[in-house]
Amino acid sequence: MYNSFRKKMFGGDNVVNLSDVRYLPRWIILVIDIIILVISLFLSTYIIEKITRSEFIYHREKIVIFAGVIFSNVMFMYIFKTYAGIIRHSTFIDLFKLLISCFCTLFLVGTANIICEWSTGKEFIINPFLILYFIISFMGLFLFRLYVKEFFHIVREYRRSTLKKRILVLGIDEQSIAIARAILDNPSLPYHVVGFLTQRTDSKRAYLLGKPIFAKEKIEENAKEELLIDGVIIIKEMMSKDEMNSWVNLFLEKDLNIFKAPSVQKLRDSDFAGSIRNLQIEDLLNRKPIKIENEEIKRRHFNKNILVTGGAGSIGSEIVRQVAQFNPSLIVVLDQAETPLYDIELEMKEKFPHIRFKFVLADVSNKHRIEPLFQTYNFSMVYHAAAYKHVPLVEENPHEGILVNVLGSKIIATLSSKYNVNRFVMISTDKAVNPTNVMGASKRAAELFVQSLQNVEGNTTKFITTRFGNVLGSNGSVIPHFKRQIEAGGPVTITHPDIVRYFMTIPEACELVLQAGTMGQGGEIFVFDMGEPVKILDLARRMIKLSGFEPNIDIKIIYTGLRPGEKLYEELLSDDAKTLPTHNEKIMISKDPTIEFLEIEMLVNSITKASLRRDKVEVVKLLKIIVPEFRSNNSIYEVLDK
Secondary structure (H helix, E strand, C coil): CHHHHHHHHHCCCCCCCHHHCCCCCHHHHHHHHHHHHHHHHHHHHHHHHHHHCCCCECCCCHHHHHHHHHHHHHHHHHHHCCCCCCHHHCCHHHHHHHHHHHHHHHHHHHHHHHHHHHHHCCCCECHHHHHHHHHHHHHHHHHHHHHHHHHHHHHHHHHHHHHCEEEEEECCCHHHHHHHHHHHCCCCCCEEEEEEEECCCCCCCCEECCEEEEEHHHHHHCCHHHHCCCEEEEEHHHCCHHHHHHHHHHHHHCCCEEEEECCHHHCCHHHHHHHCEECCHHHHHCCCCCCCCHHHHHHHHCCCEEEEECCCCHHHHHHHHHHHCCCCCEEEEEECCHHHHHHHHHHHHHHCCCCCEEEEECCCCCHHHHHHHHHHHCCCEEEECCCCCCHHHHHHCHHHHHHHHHHHHHHHHHHHHHCCCCEEEEEEEHHHCCCCCHHHHHHHHHHHHHHHHHHCCCCCCEEEEEEECEEECCCCCHHHHHHHHHHCCCCEEECCCCCEECEEEHHHHHHHHHHHHHHCCCCCEEEECCCCCEEHHHHHHHHHHHCCCCECCCECEEECCCCCCCCCCCCCCCCCCEEEECCCCCEEEEECCCCCHHHHHHHHHHHHHHHHCCCHHHHHHHHHHHCCCCCCCCCHHHHHHC
């Protein structure tokens, strides 16, 4: 304390902050306690004299009796070290020590009084005085500690509230109260809870944890400045998607920050500070995940050898993570991207040290590099996620897209059949449906080839295709792109104001892949219920507002025009397709037209040769023969459709 005070006095800072004072010396606490005892003694004397209107001390020297009482009390306070604790952090144990010391004083003086009465026939002080003194002295010592503790709490809270974000907690249920209590009990968090928010209208005068409860209409009727709050903390798991969107729209309209807290079940004291974060656009797009049959999936992977191509990509790496949970005998992770492959190697060895991995740097279109893997490891499952997926780049380099997406798929699929892999699961895309670009058409060609292998004589492998839309957070997807643009101060670029897309999460997409791998009987294309499509312009506006900016004021939105091969609306089913339900209501089977193996093999061989010659026009022309519904859009290859 002295050093803190000295620094304030001579360090140029003339403000002594009470919340910075560490603690008072013990002797000062003891002196204050003695003063309280003396005051209690005189107060007890005054009350007894007013009540009895007669002598209550039967001794010639009152001062001797008073000194004896005070001495006894101080002695027991010393014995129980009632002055040793830091008052602002007083606990029940500290108060219990006070009670015991006062009671021992009462017992000692009372016992002496009884002995005096037995020996002389007369007590030296009346017992009601001792009881009154016991009550008043204990209450005085207790209130002193209580007031000091509360005073420092008020000073500390006031100081914190001026530096921290003033927030409301959404909800008045047990989960919300638990989160609010955790924040209030953690002084290191940069949040100050000023109240609770609810849709109910019968709680306006109620309080929780000493904080008022606000109705939704109060937020609707007042501006942010009138509310004197900076943001709201929500628990996403406690709300439906529609409820969350309704609240978020209101908060964004009022320019309030929105923070997401974990549920109580996920709450851990050690990482609570890091678990509260700004609400992300992914939180609003998430849907209820599909239910996967873990037992069946585990049976397919437990003690088996698994190959994942494109295993360093966003989808492939998540497949690796999920498969590793089922304790396979070996996971071979294959990718041609060196740095991402090294990153996933480090991650897997740290997270799953008990699992055997092999990380292979290779191109799926190089059969001489790939076949030895099938010869050596006797794979039970193959997940084929390797592909070129960026529409403009593949549109500019169609020959490269064919070599990876079509030839690479052909090599992996035929080797799977040759070496009797139990199941082959290919990752496709909604852009393969009525494609308007080379990338989508190349994936559709790969689908056709993989399907055709199912009925080849002697084949025992079950060939399964999964088809889904955009994946949140995947490499090159729109959301990370928008985030980078917003962080850079804008502008946010959108190709067209009316463009819409389906979205799903990476774990959700990979759960579909694993589920399809177990439920497929061979030759199916599984499509996923993607929910409602999202307008990209609305997505950008919400991302800007969630980042604390105003669209077209702080962050500009500009339109760049549709890119080559891009279309406004993505589809999951072709015009000729029919769907069949499965036992999982979120997964359907698309019955698309197929091609016989000999025909598709001949066409794939032809387009592969054209790709090796780097003949772009011939490549696209042959691709349009393989995929008759392929109609180029906003592309130089539109002339081939005439």
